[in-house]
Amino acid sequence: MQSRLNSLIDALLPVLATLAALLVGAVMLMFLKVNPVVAYAALWDGAFGSSNAFAETLVKATPLLLVGIGICISFRGDVINIGGEGQMIIGAVFATWVGLNFTGLPGWLTITLAMLAGFLGGAIWGGIPGVLKAYFSVNEILSTVMMNAIAVQLMNFLLRGPMIDPAQAEMASQIPQTARLEEIFRLPRLVPTRLHLGALIAVILAVLVYILLWRTTLGYRIRAVGQNPHASRYAGIKVQRYMVLALLLSGAFAGLAGATQVFGVNYRMITDGSSSGFTGGAGFNGIVAALFGGLHPILTIPASILFGALLVGANKMQRVVQVPSALITALNGLVVVFVVSSEIIRKRRQRRREADAKLENDSLPPPTGSGDKQLNQAEAGS
Amino acid sequence: MISDLFTVTVLVGILASGIRLSTPYLYAAIGEAFGQKSGVLNLGVEGQMLLGAFAAFYVALTTGSLWLGLLTAMIVGALMGLAMAYVTVNLHAEQGISGIGFYLFGLGMSDLLFQKLMGTVETVKGFPEIYIPGLSDIPGIGKIFFSQNILVYGAYLLVPIAWFVLNKTTLGLKIRSVGENPDAADSLGVSVSRIRYFTIILGGTLSGIAGASLSIALLNVFQQNMTSGLGFIAVALVYFGGWRPIGILGGALLFSFINSLQLWMQVLSIPIPSDIAVMMPYVVTILVLVATVSKVRAPSALSKPFERGD
Numbered sequence: 273m274q275s276r277l278n279s280l281i282d283a284l285l286p287v288l289a290t291l292a293a294l295l296v297g298a299v300m301l302m303f304l305k306v307n308p309v310v311a312y313a314a315l316w317d318g319a320f321g322s323s324n325a326f327a328e329t330l331v332k333a334t335p336l337l338l339v340g341i342g343i344c345i346s347f348r349g350d351v352i353n354i355g356g357e358g359q360m361i362i363g364a365v366f367a368t369w370v371g372l373n374f375t376g377l378p379g380w381l382t383i384t385l386a387m388l389a390g391f392l393g394g395a396i397w398g399g400i401p402g403v404l405k406a407y408f409s410v411n412e413i414l415s416t417v418m419m420n421a422i423a424v425q426l427m428n429f430l431l432r433g434p435m436i437d438p439a440q441a442e443m444a445s446q447i448p449q450t451a452r453l454e455e456i457f458r459l460p461r462l463v464p465t466r467l468h469l470g471a472l473i474a475v476i477l478a479v480l481v482y483i484l485l486w487r488t489t490l491g492y493r494i495r496a497v498g499q500n501p502h503a504s505r506y507a508g509i510k511v512q513r514y515m516v517l518a519l520l521l522s523g524a525f526a527g528l529a530g531a532t533q534v535f536g537v538n539y540r541m542i543t544d545g546s547s548s549g550f551t552g553g554a555g556f557n558g559i560v561a562a563l564f565g566g567l568h569p570i571l572t573i574p575a576s577i578l579f580g581a582l583l584v585g586a587n588k589m590q591r592v593v594q595v596p597s598a599l600i601t602a603l604n605g606l607v608v609v610f611v612v613s614s615e616i617i618r619k620r621r622q623r624r625r626e627a628d629a630k631l632e633n634d635s636l637p638p639p640t641g642s643g644d645k646q647l648n649q650a651e652a653g654s
Numbered sequence: 655m656i657s658d659l660f661t662v663t664v665l666v667g668i669l670a671s672g673i674r675l676s677t678p679y680l681y682a683a684i685g686e687a688f689g690q691k692s693g694v695l696n697l698g699v700e701g702q703m704l705l706g707a708f709a710a711f712y713v714a715l716t717t718g719s720l721w722l723g724l725l726t727a728m729i730v731g732a733l734m735g736l737a738m739a740y741v742t743v744n745l746h747a748e749q750g751i752s753g754i755g756f757y758l759f760g761l762g763m764s765d766l767l768f769q770k771l772m773g774t775v776e777t778v779k780g781f782p783e784i785y786i787p788g789l790s791d792i793p794g795i796g797k798i799f800f801s802q803n804i805l806v807y808g809a810y811l812l813v814p815i816a817w818f819v820l821n822k823t824t825l826g827l828k829i830r831s832v833g834e835n836p837d838a839a840d841s842l843g844v845s846v847s848r849i850r851y852f853t854i855i856l857g858g859t860l861s862g863i864a865g866a867s868l869s870i871a872l873l874n875v876f877q878q879n880m881t882s883g884l885g886f887i888a889v890a891l892v893y894f895g896g897w898r899p900i901g902i903l904g905g906a907l908l909f910s911f912i913n914s915l916q917l918w919m920q921v922l923s924i925p926i927p928s929d930i931a932v933m934m935p936y937v938v939t940i941l942v943l944v945a946t947v948s949k950v951r952a953p954s955a956l957s958k959p960f961e962r963g964d
Binding site: 304352354404408410411413414415417418419420421422425426428429432433546548556559560563595596598599600601602603604605606607608609612613615616619 | 697701737741745746747748750751752754755756757758759760761762763765766769770878879882883886887889890893894927929930932933936937939940943944
């Protein structure tokens with residue numbers, strides 16, 4: 273009972289951290305001469321007020337979840353993947369190429385191939401920094417950041433040149449976008465809203481990643497390498513291989529996130545020159561969601577919905593009280609800071625529990641006491 | 655045409671703008687190097703730069719004083735550093751992740767303030783080029799080295815100063831010992847937390863200047879997310895330079911010269927797609943990292959919170 277209460281309090285810490293961030297946000301809103309209650313009511317209404325609003329929240333949550341479960345893998349393997357943005361872009365490019373070129377196949381087959389292509393594209397874009405880290409000691413934070421910048425330029429180049437919509441190529445406007453996907457090649461919608469199959473795929477994959485990490489040898493090894501690379505090496509695990517795998521898989525899920533954005537939401541790729549123009553910042557916010565979920569794929573599901581809701585609600589808030597949605601980006605940052613800062617409370621509580629337990633053990637009358645215990649056990653066994 | 659690149663005017667132009675472009679990287683990366691030398695990885699540089707860039711620009715725009723703008727940027731950067739120091743030193747928070755939090759905070763906050771206080775993109779007259787009698791008139795060299803704004807000179811002065819402080823002073827010795835072996839430093843009476851507070855706040859201040867060097871010296875505008883990854887590149891340059899100011903200078907120059915080269919190639923309409931050209935500095939940086947980074951070792955206590963053992 274006591275331990276369940278303890279773990280409940282631990283689980284509530286991120287929630288408290290979010291409330292603290294929203295409180296800071298309320299102060300900021302008051303500085304902007306906006307009633308925080310009205311602003312947050314608009315935010316809530318925008319995110320959950322109607323079935324349409326909730327569907328939008330889930331649509332926004334989908335890429336966060338896909339990036340987030342990838343982040344669970346890489347951070348568990350002690351590899352920091354900041355390259356979600358670039359991996360999403362390359363995944364989307366691969367998938368879009370399939371969607372626009374494999375038009376002779378049945379719809380479901382093309383979609384499947386496109387999703388796999390997205391997975392592959394992200395895997396390549398994550399795998400490169402993985403190889404660089406494992407075999408050339410290039411810090412993955414740096415290489416993934418560089419790979420983001422490269423991916424953006426690659427996207428801009430492709431959408432302006434080789435992959436440009438033939439209709440745009442003929443027009444003077446030359447908008448950098450691909451042709452639209454034909455209707456049969458789009459991810460089907462689940463209910464009469466914009467909610468698409470990608471959301472369901474993401475949830476299923478979250479469960480699968482949980483199984484991968486905690487029920488398979490592969491997952492065990494990735495986590496072992498993350499916790500103690502030296503011990504893992506002594507245990508005969510090929511540490512470098514699992515580092516590469518952790519980043520590669522992490523990138524693959526981000527790539528899939530990019531693919532679902534094209535096939536489920538936009539139906540084409542279009543660039544405004546920046547990475548967030550395509551990803552909506554999901555490559556970064558997915559990290560936030562995963563951290564919030566304690567790097568646990570299943571808990572990343574509600575975390576993604578929370579941050580999806582904040583992002584969608586922010587738009588409504590912007591309309592109702594004229595506060596730029598950038599406020600929510602700032603608050604997301606504070607949530608991250610508060611969540612990682614609150615870790616110390618969890619650790620202190622845990623240490624105190626251990627100390628208490630030790631104290632209790634020490635105060636037991638040593639030999640006879642343990643003898644009694646053995647006796648009791650023996651009796652119970654017979 | 656390619657041959658256009660090899661005229662004296664163009665070469666001088668490439669070198670001069672390369673030196674100018676390296677300024678924000680130098681401030682931010684040297685600041686980051688101080689933090690990392692003491693064992694703290696600050697990934698929030700980009701956020702500090704954005705807030706610094708906005709603060710400098712807004713104050714310069716409203717008061718008309720560039721120096722007041724610069725000072726505000728430094729204060730804003732220092733405050734961001736103070737917050738980062740509290741979170742990482744006192745609360746032992748994971749450094750990489752809290753840095754991302756500070757990045758998002760700076761990104762959103764600068765955008766919010768920009769939209770609320772300004773709304774539209776405006777320009778200011780930034781720090782002017784300084785004319786040094788005699789030196790500025792030397793053909794070529796004068797244009798490259800002696801016709802830059804004050805913040806450029808400041809950045810280049812910072813490199814030897816940082817080297818001197820880190821390697822030749824007691825403070826530098828303390829910083830390095832705290833980054834290499836905090837337990838030993840602590841047992842010798844060096845306050846690990848005080849040193850780390852100092853380096854992180856210094857790093858924030860320099861990031862603030864880096865932001866200001868963009869908004870009131872180099873580009874003279876403020877836009878949402880105007881740093882677009884520059885702060886992260888600065889962190890990369892610290893690794894690139896092997897935690898040495900001189901190495902950071904080399905990296906910043908390499909990166910900026912290639913950047914300057916690609917800008918000039920676009921100006922001269924050399925038939926390389928501009929998107930591919932913009933990619934070049936990043937590709938080259940990765941390649942150089944592959945070739946060099948494994949030879950230098952990071953500070954041993956980098957990104958590890960310090961807790962005094964009992």
